[in-house]
Amino acid sequence: MNTSDTVNLLSELISCASVTPADAGAQSILKSRLSALGAKIVDLPSGEVNNFWARIGTASPLLVFYGHTDVVPAGPLEDWQSDPFTATVSDGIITGRGAADMKGGVAAFISAIERFLRRKPDFSGSLGFIITSGEECGSEHGTPVVVKYMRDNDIIPDYCIVAEPTSSEVFGDVIKNGRRGSLSGKLVAHGIQGHVAWPDRCVNPILRMAEAIAQLSTERWDEGNEFFPPTSFQITRLVSNSGADNIVPGRLEADWNFRYSSASTSQSLIDRVEQILSSSGLQYDVSWHEGAIPVLAQSERLIGTLSDIILKHTGIRPRLATDGGVTDTRHIAPLCPEVLEFGLLSGTIHKPNEQVSVASLECLTRIFEDLIENLLAE
Numbered sequence: 001m002n003t004s005d006t007v008n009l010l011s012e013l014i015s016c017a018s019v020t021p022a023d024a025g026a027q028s029i030l031k032s033r034l035s036a037l038g039a040k041i042v043d044l045p046s047g048e049v050n051n052f053w054a055r056i057g058t059a060s061p062l063l064v065f066y067g068h069t070d071v072v073p074a075g076p077l078e079d080w081q082s083d084p085f086t087a088t089v090s091d092g093i094i095t096g097r098g099a100a101d102m103k104g105g106v107a108a109f110i111s112a113i114e115r116f117l118r119r120k121p122d123f124s125g126s127l128g129f130i131i132t133s134g135e136e137c138g139s140e141h142g143t144p145v146v147v148k149y150m151r152d153n154d155i156i157p158d159y160c161i162v163a164e165p166t167s168s169e170v171f172g173d174v175i176k177n178g179r180r181g182s183l184s185g186k187l188v189a190h191g192i193q194g195h196v197a198w199p200d201r202c203v204n205p206i207l208r209m210a211e212a213i214a215q216l217s218t219e220r221w222d223e224g225n226e227f228f229p230p231t232s233f234q235i236t237r238l239v240s241n242s243g244a245d246n247i248v249p250g251r252l253e254a255d256w257n258f259r260y261s262s263a264s265t266s267q268s269l270i271d272r273v274e275q276i277l278s279s280s281g282l283q284y285d286v287s288w289h290e291g292a293i294p295v296l297a298q299s300e301r302l303i304g305t306l307s308d309i310i311l312k313h314t315g316i317r318p319r320l321a322t323d324g325g326v327t328d329t330r331h332i333a334p335l336c337p338e339v340l341e342f343g344l345l346s347g348t349i350h351k352p353n354e355q356v357s358v359a360s361l362e363c364l365t366r367i368f369e370d371l372i373e374n375l376l377a378e
């Protein structure tokens with residue numbers, strides 16, 4: 001077996017200076033590799049972002065790999081020991097911008113599929129690919145565009161692997177099987193302004209809001225569950241100022257944010273907040289922004305299979321985690337709840353001298369190849 005195909009592909013990808021949302025040729029490399037495997041490719045560019053959907057085969061089950069080809073800027077070049085856009089391999093370490101986040105993961109799953117198809121050209125099921133250059137800029141022109149195309153065309157994956165760098169201390173130690181939801185609210189409360197000496201002619205929104213805050217801050221939103229801590233609520237801004245100590249203000253503004261578990265839904269939280277606000281007698285307008293829904297993969301088969309394969313190749317039984325920042329998993333989960341994130345070590349991502357070991361890259365390739373075989377070759 002050629003053990004350097006993943007390293008070679010990663011080196012090619014690093015040499016494309018695809019600082020978000022630019023692509024700089026990275027996706028052309030992937031498209032020609034996938035076309036050679038018989039993939040049907042659908043280009044889905046949007047704004048400045050390049051995206052494509054690709055699929056090998058049409059049968060079920062459909063296993064999808066997600067990758068972003070964009071990277072964050074290199075930062076000051078003097079902090080780098082080598083050119084960030086030239087892969088440097090030394091002592092078993094590959095250095096370059098995007099090596100871990102996440103061109104290494106992309107190179108690993110492309111190589112894994114090439115190796116698998118050489119052995120099993122007549123596999124059962126199909127393989128799909130969601131590729132975007134709009135992840136690091138949080139662009140709505142990225143993965144949401146591909147997901148919309150899939151939904152419009154009734155393409156519903158059975159499983160999705162997001163090859164983001166999830167490993168924390170040693171390669172293989174963490175699978176992300178979910179992420180908390182984020183829900184923000186913006187309130188404008190309306191009182192009646194007036195002289196402080198005639199309180200019966202005024203409605204003070206600060207006093208009304210104080211009652212509501214007392215309830216909001218002690219409310220037990222849920223108990224969490226096996227994978228998530230209980231939902232948390234924080235007020236992030238509270239402003240009311242009449243401008244003088246003899247005037248009751250007529251207006252108050254407040255912002256808040258929930259980080260919520262899969263034991264709640266955004267609607268259940270909205271309903272309960274509005275109930276509390278109404279019972280305090282506040283007149284108000286509130287606008288809500290859903291930053292991310294909570295994601296929790298529950299397929300015992302996918303989690304069990306991936307976990308066993310990681311153990312086999314690394315000697316480590318990975319733990320399941322739902323912490324960390326947002327990824328494009330939030331866009332994929334509504335279409336495919338069975339989405340897991342697994343990949344390389346995250347210790348150097350977004351830093352100068354971003355790097356991965358050749359050994360972990362090779363191991364990730366073998367893990368992905370084994371996973372494909374387990375899910376699709378039976």
Ligand SMILES: [Zn+2]
Binds near residue numbers: 101135164165
């Ligand atoms: Zn990433």
